[in-house]
Amino acid sequence: xxxxxxxxxxxxxxxxxxxxxxxxxxxxxxDNKEEIVNIxxxxxxxxxxxxxxIIEFSDFACPVCKLQEPIxxxxxxxxxxxxxxxxxxxxxxxxxxxxxxxxxxSCANEQEKFWEYHDLxxxxxxxxxxxxxxxxxxxxxxxxxxxxxxxxxxxYKEQVNEDLDEGKKAGVRGTPTFFIDxxxxxxxxxxxxxxNILG
Amino acid sequence: MLRELEIIKQxxxxxxxxxxxxxxxxxxxFVFYFLTLWEVTDKSLKIFIExxxxxxxFLTLLLLGIIALLLGVYVxxxxxxxxxxxxNSDSVxxxxxxxxxxxxxxxxxxxxxxxxxxxxxxxxxxxxxxSVIFALLGFPLALFFLPFKGLELRLLSIILLxxxxxxxxxxxxxxxxxx
Numbered sequence: 001x002x003x004x005x006x007x008x009x010x011x012x013x014x015x016x017x018x019x020x021x022x023x024x025x026x027x028x029x030x031d032n033k034e035e036i037v038n039i040x041x042x043x044x045x046x047x048x049x050x051x052x053x054i055i056e057f058s059d060f061a062c063p064v065c066k067l068q069e070p071i072x073x074x075x076x077x078x079x080x081x082x083x084x085x086x087x088x089x090x091x092x093x094x095x096x097x098x099x100x101x102x103x104x105x106s107c108a109n110e111q112e113k114f115w116e117y118h119d120l121x122x123x124x125x126x127x128x129x130x131x132x133x134x135x136x137x138x139x140x141x142x143x144x145x146x147x148x149x150x151x152x153x154x155x156y157k158e159q160v161n162e163d164l165d166e167g168k169k170a171g172v173r174g175t176p177t178f179f180i181d182x183x184x185x186x187x188x189x190x191x192x193x194x195x196n197i198l199g
Numbered sequence: 200m201l202r203e204l205e206i207i208k209q210x211x212x213x214x215x216x217x218x219x220x221x222x223x224x225x226x227x228x229f230v231f232y233f234l235t236l237w238e239v240t241d242k243s244l245k246i247f248i249e250x251x252x253x254x255x256x257f258l259t260l261l262l263l264g265i266i267a268l269l270l271g272v273y274v275x276x277x278x279x280x281x282x283x284x285x286x287n288s289d290s291v292x293x294x295x296x297x298x299x300x301x302x303x304x305x306x307x308x309x310x311x312x313x314x315x316x317x318x319x320x321x322x323x324x325x326x327x328x329x330s331v332i333f334a335l336l337g338f339p340l341a342l343f344f345l346p347f348k349g350l351e352l353r354l355l356s357i358i359l360l361x362x363x364x365x366x367x368x369x370x371x372x373x374x375x376x377x378x
Contacts, residue, residue, distance in 0.1 A: 059374060062373075062374035063279070063283035063284055063371075063374070064371060064372065064373050064374050065374070066283075067206060067209040067210065070209065070212075071205070071209070090376075092374055092375075092376055092377075093376075093377070094374075094375075094377050095374070168376075172376070173375065173376050174373040174374050174375045174376050175373060175374045175376075176373065177373070186373060187202075187372035187373035188202055188205070188206055188372045188373060189202065190201045190202045190204070190205035191205065192201050192205075193201060193202065
């Protein structure tokens with residue numbers, strides 16, 4: 001065998017080995033379970049009133065959930081009459097102040113501004129200090145006194161914990177996790193894959 | 200695959216990361232272009248084409264452009280991963296969050312990206328008149344002795360960068376619940 005051919009062969013073999021090593025070292029979190037999970041829709045109002053139920057377990061401080069947002073908006077626009085979309089809190093302990101953000105979203109829900117607050121939370125993702133949460137509330141024209149009392153007293157702590165517990169029982173291991181008509185889909189979903197699921 | 204592409208797209212749709220992608224790509228391309236013409240008389244592209252042929256010159260610029268774009272994408276999504284995940288992580292648990300440098304997977308992705316960049320850098324040169332990087336290593340005419348005059352190095356660079364970009368995007372498809 002010519003020397004050059006040998007070099008090229010070794011070279012491509014090395015690439016193949018590298019690719020295989022990388023492939024097997026990266027776990028695929030999209031191991032969607034075939035089983036249908038009976039899961040409640042949670043505490044927040046649905047977006048849309050269609051027959052297909054999409055329940056998202058999400059964390060306001062999760063960058064991947066933020067990346068997912070524009071895609072969900074597109075899906076809502078395209079499938080508005082076919083789907084009903086529900087949001088459930090799943091604040092991860094590893095994210096700074098995400099539990100407070102979840103509590104704040106429940107407080108906003110009390111004043112019927114959940115989705116508006118939800119959008120602004122994702123828009124201002126970062127360090128959810130109390131000051132920021134209150135500023136968002138006042139930006140939306142919420143009754144800030146009521147909102148602050150609700151947030152300070154952790155009025156909806158049980159509600160957030162209930163979301164967390166139910167999510168864990170249903171096999172949620174990270175965010176975002178979707179249940180579409182009871183079937184679980186883990187991690188970021190592309191527009192194409194959501195379209196395929198929704199048909 | 201679609202999911203990873205969509206993640207990259209969503210990251211690049213954000214102004215900060217798109218700018219980072221653009222700047223990194225442009226800088227890389229100009230560095231590669233400059234190194235390619237370094238040993239050419241008057242650093243002239245016209246002379247480079249005359250010495251190496253139109254097809255070779257076209258392929259060289261095309262592949263270097265692709266390498267620069269891929270490197271830009273890699274830099275942008277790496278910056279997204281490190282800054283966004285860290286910004287949102289609790290300082291107490293910071294060590295358990297997306298420390299891609301510490302994991303075996305992260306090391307492989309980083310190593311592959313680095314190798315891709317090095318291969319691109321090594322391939323930046325003129326086979327007939329010499330390569331400045333190979334000259335620093337003591338083999339100024341190394342590209343001339345390669346079977347495809349350095350095109351194989353550019354291809355290797357593209358393959359390595361493609362894989363590092365893909366696996367880097369794949370590594371943050373969700374925020375994990377740590378046990």
